[in-house]
Amino acid sequence: MRRSGKTSMGGMKSGFQTTHWSEIRDARTHDEARRRVVIDGLIKRYWKPIYCYLMRKGYGNEPAKDLTQGFFHKIVLGKDIVQQADEARGRFRTFLLTALNHYITSVHRANVAGKRHPKYGVVSLEEFDEESMSLAAKDMKPEDVFTYVWASVLMDDVLAEVKEGCLRDGKRIHWEVFRARVLDPIVVSTEPITVSELCKQFGIESKAKVSNMIVTVKRRFQAAMSCRVRQHVDSDEEVKQEIQDLMKILSKSYAS
Amino acid sequence: MRKNSTLGLNPESLARLLGISLYSDSDEGKDNSTHTTAQLLKARLAGTLPLDTTVVEELPAILGQLRKDLMPFGGRTLGEVVTDPKSDLGVIKKIRRHAKKMASRKRSEADRAVAVAIYYAAIASALVFHDMKITTHSYESLEASFAKLINKPWMSTELNRLFVQALKLCQKKGHKSKS
Numbered sequence: 001m002r003r004s005g006k007t008s009m010g011g012m013k014s015g016f017q018t019t020h021w022s023e024i025r026d027a028r029t030h031d032e033a034r035r036r037v038v039i040d041g042l043i044k045r046y047w048k049p050i051y052c053y054l055m056r057k058g059y060g061n062e063p064a065k066d067l068t069q070g071f072f073h074k075i076v077l078g079k080d081i082v083q084q085a086d087e088a089r090g091r092f093r094t095f096l097l098t099a100l101n102h103y104i105t106s107v108h109r110a111n112v113a114g115k116r117h118p119k120y121g122v123v124s125l126e127e128f129d130e131e132s133m134s135l136a137a138k139d140m141k142p143e144d145v146f147t148y149v150w151a152s153v154l155m156d157d158v159l160a161e162v163k164e165g166c167l168r169d170g171k172r173i174h175w176e177v178f179r180a181r182v183l184d185p186i187v188v189s190t191e192p193i194t195v196s197e198l199c200k201q202f203g204i205e206s207k208a209k210v211s212n213m214i215v216t217v218k219r220r221f222q223a224a225m226s227c228r229v230r231q232h233v234d235s236d237e238e239v240k241q242e243i244q245d246l247m248k249i250l251s252k253s254y255a256s
Numbered sequence: 257m258r259k260n261s262t263l264g265l266n267p268e269s270l271a272r273l274l275g276i277s278l279y280s281d282s283d284e285g286k287d288n289s290t291h292t293t294a295q296l297l298k299a300r301l302a303g304t305l306p307l308d309t310t311v312v313e314e315l316p317a318i319l320g321q322l323r324k325d326l327m328p329f330g331g332r333t334l335g336e337v338v339t340d341p342k343s344d345l346g347v348i349k350k351i352r353r354h355a356k357k358m359a360s361r362k363r364s365e366a367d368r369a370v371a372v373a374i375y376y377a378a379i380a381s382a383l384v385f386h387d388m389k390i391t392t393h394s395y396e397s398l399e400a401s402f403a404k405l406i407n408k409p410w411m412s413t414e415l416n417r418l419f420v421q422a423l424k425l426c427q428k429k430g431h432k433s434k435s
Contacts, residue, residue: 152262191365
């Protein structure tokens, strides 16, 4: 079983910006160009969790790539997922994983692994280095790896959106303060910089202002996260639950 | 972790990042490490029981009925287990032991604070729901510890409630033992 390997799947950038049930249903269009745009969008957004899941299932780099592409072309691009999406309710994350498992089973049944020749040719998938995944993630079950990578891509997109928004709106210091106080302690395991230190470091006149700046960015973060998660669930009420479920799975993975 | 990507972060840190979207604004402006601890506690309580280390490894020796007793708890969150009156006392004891080990490890202040909170949460759970003292600490000592934990700015609502109940019990029991 190959554990490592680089691939260049996924195009320029991955993200989860707009994929949801309605977009999948859009894929039924007879407008080939539009259909292609939709499918490309899906591939860009979802290839990473799928590819990592397959790797964790024990597929080598090439078979995992092959299956990932096969899944998108035969299932997503085909009619199957559109039909299933019509009937499905619930989390898109779960739906996609179930569809993938059905696909893997069908591939094994048909014994055609390694013989997929997508109608549209091989899609370009962004370079991905599995080595970059933490040791902790490497010990996870395949389903948890899927969720871990899913959450990681979601988080990267949210952070990029918030940062870009802050820079665009002239709130660079807001972003820096948020990063120093909230993000870095989690990401690089440092003690949070005190509010007083932040005042000195960024020349901010009062502690209250620092707190307000953090709240401002946090609200942007919450809004961006809610907006993206909302695209994968059926209702506004489920957004919080989906985030909690992701946390639960990730915390479980860490504990075990 | 790659630059500009969270891929490579340990899963718990990723869970804590996700947790930012669930916390209220009131967390800000508090003491330096408060919200870090609050995030960590929330992530820990959201985690399912670490069965591999606290339960499953001991099953071969125990076998039988206990295995059946423990199975329903698999996959439940730590927060659910310590605050559920129906939780098995054996599981609660294992959580206490596990938390004690966690607290003794040299990690950050936030990690230690969370481990201590979970340690006392297990003791409180046994006291409140099973009327059992699963520690050698006296009621007076427990009362003082619960009092310290109650209303910590980073404490979760459900644990806070549990500690308040346990504190009241300790006060009663402490008075009884004196009289």
